[in-house]
Amino acid sequence: MGRWEPNARGRLANAALELYNEHGFEQTTVMEIAKRAGLTERTFFRHYADKREVLFAGAPAMRELLVAAVTDAPPSAPPVDALAAGLDAVCEMFVGRREYARKRQAVILANAELHERELVKLATLSAAVAEALRRRGVTEPAASLTAEAGIAVFKIGFKRWVAEAEEREMTQVMRETLDQLKNLTTSD
Amino acid sequence: MGRWEPNARGRLANAALELYNEHGFEQTTVMEIAKRAGLTERTFFRHYADKREVLFAGAPAMRELLVAAVTDAPPSAPPVDALAAGLDAVCEMFVGRREYARKRQAVILANAELHERELVKLATLSAAVAEALRRRGVTEPAASLTAEAGIAVFKIGFKRWVAEAEEREMTQVMRETLDQLKNLTTSD
The missing domain is CATH 1.10.357.10 (Tetracycline Repressor, domain 2)
Incomplete structure (x- = not known):
């Protein structure tokens, strides 16, 4: 879990944007974003406070x-x-x-x-x-x-x-x- | 309750603004606004949907x-x-x-x-x-x-x-x- 993930931040942002466009912002969960990026929820929260912050970081x-x-x-x-x-x-x-x-x-x-x-x-x-x-x-x-x-x-x-x-x-x-x-x- | 109140709308708006400035927007209730204006809550809701709308009407x-x-x-x-x-x-x-x-x-x-x-x-x-x-x-x-x-x-x-x-x-x-x-x- 704690291991270094190459470009985790960018991968999470790209995964989030894909999902927000596919299913809508409201409908997307942090779990789905992490999964799409091949990372864990825990990694997500090391980079972003919540799913909205991905868009304003x-x-x-x-x-x-x-x-x-x-x-x-x-x-x-x-x-x-x-x-x-x-x-x-x-x-x-x-x-x-x-x-x-x-x-x-x-x-x-x-x-x-x-x-x-x-x-x-x-x-x-x-x-x-x-x-x-x-x-x-x-x-x-x-x-x-x-x-x-x-x-x-x-x-x-x-x-x-x-x-x-x-x-x-x-x-x-x-x-x-x-x-x-x-x-x-x-x-x- | 249903009687016509002269300039109820303006009186409510003035009362609301006074209270928002005195106690803060959050702390003010519709009940207090109506009371300050010498009107009822019911009259307030005939003119405004909520206390925020007074400011954007x-x-x-x-x-x-x-x-x-x-x-x-x-x-x-x-x-x-x-x-x-x-x-x-x-x-x-x-x-x-x-x-x-x-x-x-x-x-x-x-x-x-x-x-x-x-x-x-x-x-x-x-x-x-x-x-x-x-x-x-x-x-x-x-x-x-x-x-x-x-x-x-x-x-x-x-x-x-x-x-x-x-x-x-x-x-x-x-x-x-x-x-x-x-x-x-x-x-x-």
Whole structure:
């Protein structure tokens, strides 16, 4: 039971996503996830607190990447450029993970409770970006507005990136989405 | 019990907000709300499904106002102007209600579950605005981006409007916040 399992965490996450898509999130048990991954329930609980956490385990890393990139942008960079650097950093995290992201998105959208949790996650990311911008000397409401706009771009860019027909890299889709936001707000 | 009570709905809402602020949302019972309002529990349940609904009962009217104003904006208006019309319409709804809004905001921010519900409400408003923009012929992702940006402006504008030191009307604060978003995204 206590032995080291190669990539147990990743195997559990993949097994969980498969099952959530096949049978629904509600209907899937931790026992089934562990079995599908060829591991024990005990191993599951060494990696995740519960079956919901499998879907949100990446959030802290994402927040750290976002905040670090916003913080490390050149001091002279305007808020929107620091934000763009943050979005680029997050895109790195998703390289090679489009299929996984597609499956996760399908599970989230099929379950109201998970969708709420996702909204909370995004609000937390927005607050973290706003805080990072304020530490750069950006005043309010500019810091919060930039952060909220950034999360809007992330939400919509992500949705486009996981769409069936989309083949471009996430960075490209995200940058295009940010540019579209800029154009929208200058159309009058 | 069945008799008509003048402005029972408003009295119940005010009583509820007072109690939520004094004792906390969790600790307040429907019985106490009814008593504070000088009404019966039965009257409470004729107006609200539960004590949470008191805080979110205005959401459908807000959505209708937003959607109607976006829909009725001049056909030639760019998406961001249709959005601005929607925000103006919502501001109308809050005229004379700053004290109430301040109390409500304090209750929402003090309770994680209510805060989540508020995020869901805002996401629903965003989806409704995006849909109204698509019916105007706005394509994706412009429709969703404009809607998300609009909700970001609403969130931040609202927070500013209810801040203790703020004395300007909501319309003015909201327009300024929208202008600030426009400036931010054009700063490079």
